[in-house]
Amino acid sequence: MKICIIGSGYVGLVSGACFSDLGNKVICADKDKVKINKLNNGIVPIYEPGLEELVLKNKKNNRLFFSTDINNSIKQSDIIFICVGTPTKNNKADLKYVFKVVNNIKKNLNKYKIIVTKSTVPVTTGDKLEAMLNSKKNKNKFNVVSNPEFLREGEAIRDFLYPDRVVVGTDSKKANNIMKNLYMPIIKKRSRYFQTSRRAAELIKYASNAFLATKISYINEIANLCEKSDIDIKEVSSGIGLDQRIGERFLRAGPSYGGSCFPKDTRALVTTANRFNTDLSIVKTVIKSNNNRNKLLTSKIEKIMNNNLKNKKITFLGVTFKAGTDDMRESSSLKIIPKLIKKGSLIKYYEPTGYKDEFNKLKNIKYCADINEACKYSDLLIIYTEWNEFKQLNFKNLVKKNNFKIYDMRNLYSPDLMKKKNINYFCIGR
Numbered sequence: 001m002k003i004c005i006i007g008s009g010y011v012g013l014v015s016g017a018c019f020s021d022l023g024n025k026v027i028c029a030d031k032d033k034v035k036i037n038k039l040n041n042g043i044v045p046i047y048e049p050g051l052e053e054l055v056l057k058n059k060k061n062n063r064l065f066f067s068t069d070i071n072n073s074i075k076q077s078d079i080i081f082i083c084v085g086t087p088t089k090n091n092k093a094d095l096k097y098v099f100k101v102v103n104n105i106k107k108n109l110n111k112y113k114i115i116v117t118k119s120t121v122p123v124t125t126g127d128k129l130e131a132m133l134n135s136k137k138n139k140n141k142f143n144v145v146s147n148p149e150f151l152r153e154g155e156a157i158r159d160f161l162y163p164d165r166v167v168v169g170t171d172s173k174k175a176n177n178i179m180k181n182l183y184m185p186i187i188k189k190r191s192r193y194f195q196t197s198r199r200a201a202e203l204i205k206y207a208s209n210a211f212l213a214t215k216i217s218y219i220n221e222i223a224n225l226c227e228k229s230d231i232d233i234k235e236v237s238s239g240i241g242l243d244q245r246i247g248e249r250f251l252r253a254g255p256s257y258g259g260s261c262f263p264k265d266t267r268a269l270v271t272t273a274n275r276f277n278t279d280l281s282i283v284k285t286v287i288k289s290n291n292n293r294n295k296l297l298t299s300k301i302e303k304i305m306n307n308n309l310k311n312k313k314i315t316f317l318g319v320t321f322k323a324g325t326d327d328m329r330e331s332s333s334l335k336i337i338p339k340l341i342k343k344g345s346l347i348k349y350y351e352p353t354g355y356k357d358e359f360n361k362l363k364n365i366k367y368c369a370d371i372n373e374a375c376k377y378s379d380l381l382i383i384y385t386e387w388n389e390f391k392q393l394n395f396k397n398l399v400k401k402n403n404f405k406i407y408d409m410r411n412l413y414s415p416d417l418m419k420k421k422n423i424n425y426f427c428i429g430r
């Protein structure tokens with residue numbers, strides 16, 4: 001099948017590379033010329049494990065193409081996946097990029113096409129897109145299908161090729177057959193193909209993200225209680241997670257959740273619910289709890305430093321919202337670091353995916369390409385993300401001075417072992 005992916009970011013590029021690897025001809029289109037130039041020159045503009053190999057292999061085999069010519073890419077294709085960003089504006093999903101793409105599609109409907117929203121879009125967006133595309137000329141020439149994406153950055157290729165489920169929202173038999181055919185190699189492997197109504201598919205995505213965000217906030221709050229009651233959150237998480245009704249994933253206490261999905265999707269879901277006169281009080285509380293967590297962890301850092309951050313050298317190991325990605329969107333480091341700088345701290349950071357422009361406007365923050373340089377003479381090391389390379393560090397060798405402290409926000413080390421080594425170690429919920 002000829003597929004066009006519009007929006008070649010984290011979701012679009014992974015989807016395009018995987019669909020082409022399954023034998024389809026795929027054009028990944030994007031309005032960003034720099035991105036497309038890089039891809040045409042064999043450079044993958046984002047960090048995602050395994051993606052570069054997959055892109056290069058399928059590009060070489062003439063199954064994967066990159067273009068800024070959106071109109072022509074649409075004309076040539078049978079299935080159009082909309083994978084552009086849907087950020088929130090005033091807590092509401094901003095659909096301007098989606099609408100722009102749909103206007104492009106409207107002008108280029110030269111034969112029957114399936115138009116698929118893979119971007120996360122609020123309930124009734126599919127109805128709106130259908131209304132936009134409807135005209136006498138376009139009768140029977142398209143179906144609008146919702147096919148939300150559940151991949152996680154850092155695990156994106158595995159998640160795409162071995163998903164727990166593929167959700168397809170459509171009432172059209174024809175569109176459903178084509179979509180099922182497209183996903184057949186994946187469904188055969190393991191996962192379940194779940195056809196539903198378009199609105200239900202749209203809501204399934206938001207409801208899933210809100211549920212996962214709730215799980216994280218819940219365990220973070222239980223961790224707060226553990227800290228006050230001399231209980232180890234890791235033991236509690238394991239004890240809870242063994243209950244199959246709950247499951248052990250997403251029960252690791254840490255910083256507030258961030259990234260390009262959970263914060264914006266929880267906010268957008270509340271706004272959608274308001275539109276339907278429904279009070280999602282649980283989701284609202286989760287958003288509040290998550291925002292409070294940034295303040296809580298900043299206060300904890302101050303406390304660790306005896307309420308004196310003036311000229312204190314603080315090193316962040318990792319600044320992205322989690323390990324395995326270069327994505328800085330809504331990482332809580334963007335909230336915590338400026339607060340520490342305001343109180344007089346001198347920040348250095350080591351980040352496996354490199355320098356981050358997001359801190360450009362701040363003073364007293366330095367990127368170190370080498371972990372030794374980042375940690376040397378630090379007063380406090382903050383383990384902010386859970387990269388493997390942070391899991392077996394020799395802190396004394398790295399810091400090269402006495403009386404440094406460690407704040408392990410991912411609980412990577414054993415407090416007992418740190419005590420034995422005479423290292424001043426703090427962690428989450430233990």
Ligand SMILES: NC(=O)c1ccc[n+]([C@@H]2O[C@H](COP(=O)([O-])OP(=O)(O)OC[C@H]3O[C@@H](n4cnc5c(N)ncnc54)[C@H](O)[C@@H]3O)[C@@H](O)[C@H]2O)c1
Nearest residue numbers: 007008009010011030031032084085086097100119120149
């Ligand atoms: N990142 C994730 O982990 C993830 C997971 C599941 C779902 N989603 C959803 O998928 C969607 C895309 O997310 P992302 O992280 O891939 O975003 P992204 O910002 O990485 O990529 C979006 C791309 O769309 C391009 N674009 C915007 N307008 C365009 C237009 N008119 N024509 C062509 N290209 C255009 C941008 O240049 C950009 O390259 C969002 O709705 C997001 O919520 C993301």
